[in-house]
Amino acid sequence: MKICMIGTGYVGLVSGVCFSDLGNSVVCIDNNKTKIENLKKGVIPIYEPGLQELVTKNYKANRLNFTTDLKDAIKNSAVIFICVGTPAKKKSNTADLKYVFQAANLIAKNINKYKIIVTKSTVPVTTCDKIEKIIKSKNKKKKFDVISNPEFLREGEAIRDFFYPDRVVVGTKSKKANKIMKSLYLPIIKKDSRYFNTSRRGAEMIKYASNAFLATKISYINELANLCEKTSVDIKDVSMGMGLDQRIGERFLRAGPAYGGSCFPKDTRALVYTADKFKINLSIVKNVIKSNENRKNLLLQKIHNIIGKNIKKKKITFLGVTFKPNTDDMREASSLKMIPYLSKKGALINYNDPSGKKNILDKIKNVKFHKNISSACYKTDLIIIHTEWNDFKSLNFKNLVKKKNFIVYDMRNIYSPEKMFKNKIKYFGIGRSLV
Numbered sequence: 001m002k003i004c005m006i007g008t009g010y011v012g013l014v015s016g017v018c019f020s021d022l023g024n025s026v027v028c029i030d031n032n033k034t035k036i037e038n039l040k041k042g043v044i045p046i047y048e049p050g051l052q053e054l055v056t057k058n059y060k061a062n063r064l065n066f067t068t069d070l071k072d073a074i075k076n077s078a079v080i081f082i083c084v085g086t087p088a089k090k091k092s093n094t095a096d097l098k099y100v101f102q103a104a105n106l107i108a109k110n111i112n113k114y115k116i117i118v119t120k121s122t123v124p125v126t127t128c129d130k131i132e133k134i135i136k137s138k139n140k141k142k143k144f145d146v147i148s149n150p151e152f153l154r155e156g157e158a159i160r161d162f163f164y165p166d167r168v169v170v171g172t173k174s175k176k177a178n179k180i181m182k183s184l185y186l187p188i189i190k191k192d193s194r195y196f197n198t199s200r201r202g203a204e205m206i207k208y209a210s211n212a213f214l215a216t217k218i219s220y221i222n223e224l225a226n227l228c229e230k231t232s233v234d235i236k237d238v239s240m241g242m243g244l245d246q247r248i249g250e251r252f253l254r255a256g257p258a259y260g261g262s263c264f265p266k267d268t269r270a271l272v273y274t275a276d277k278f279k280i281n282l283s284i285v286k287n288v289i290k291s292n293e294n295r296k297n298l299l300l301q302k303i304h305n306i307i308g309k310n311i312k313k314k315k316i317t318f319l320g321v322t323f324k325p326n327t328d329d330m331r332e333a334s335s336l337k338m339i340p341y342l343s344k345k346g347a348l349i350n351y352n353d354p355s356g357k358k359n360i361l362d363k364i365k366n367v368k369f370h371k372n373i374s375s376a377c378y379k380t381d382l383i384i385i386h387t388e389w390n391d392f393k394s395l396n397f398k399n400l401v402k403k404k405n406f407i408v409y410d411m412r413n414i415y416s417p418e419k420m421f422k423n424k425i426k427y428f429g430i431g432r433s434l435v
């Protein structure tokens, strides 16, 4: 099938490449010229395991192409996926749909025969109705269907998630569009994934409802972790004991820093905004947002409890700064709240992250990137394990730090408090107060 992806970011690039790997002819479009030129040279703009190999393979096979020329790509495609960003608006917390509507206008100008226009971007309920209106207003006679097919892939696991999703949600009442979409996804749903056809608005809602639910799960376990710290209970045991109940499930039930990333923070806020517009009080989601914001301050307070009020000239090492492992994405990472705060208080910050140096941290005073874990940890006062990259899972802290009296604050509960205690390392985790 001939398809095109408008927007070659995480979602557009990963899903475009994966569709091409399934034998489709895919054109990835972006209005960022440098990004497209780089992709043509094999330079991948994001860190995502396995993506480089898949891009090279399918580009060489001529199933995958990159362009800034939207016109031809639209004219030649049967299915057009809108994969542009929908960031939170600065003032109102709602999803900014300007890129989506730009794409809709460009499609409207170039539509030449029947097309399926798919929103893969996360968009508030009724957005597809608006896209349809835009395209119809410029094309009285042309036939097309606007449908919703939200994307559930996770950064860091994106390729696996694309090929083996729990479900593929397609929102349309058009039999023709549904048939075509089902055939496009056939190699995936033939394995073990459920294809779920629902209404267009239903599909739009499912995406936000899912993200808000997962954010709720994380905030729930994070708040319970606070109670565990006061009652000498290990939150890891609580997560395990709860998660074994299939009605609850173990995933997204690991206590840690505030949730971040490109989706949960903006999607929870956008969902509340939509609900408010319809005069519905989503009090649970509102409190999740609040709880997550509070958590950022709470962990900063904990850092003070651990190393004292005056942290001037204290050496603090961050192991991992991204919001999760296996991605270079810094959007809404909790390190972006912690590092500037600690630097302002006079701490000397060193960090290592397997996805490399972060430009966003360059402007902050006394912050230094280290290529090696050992140089980031050398003679440090406090190690903060912020992101659970595999690289940080079996470290010999004493060998790395090479001084006495350092502290490890393991925000991902990777290490055993008992072992740390035996090794005479001052150790703190999240929701565990053994030491």
Ligand code: NAD
Binding pocket: 006, 007, 008, 009, 010, 011, 012, 029, 030, 031, 032, 035, 083, 084, 085, 086, 099, 102, 103, 120, 121, 122, 123, 151, 152, 153, 154, 155, 262, 263
């Ligand atoms: P992104 O910022 O990484 O990529 C968006 C791309 O769209 C950019 O490369 C931008 O240059 C391009 N673009 C913007 N306007 C354009 C236009 N008019 N023509 C061509 N290209 C244009 O965003 P992302 O993380 O891929 O997210 C895209 C959407 O998917 C969002 O709605 C997001 O909420 C949703 N989503 C993201 C993830 C994720 O893990 N990142 C997962 C599921 C869903």
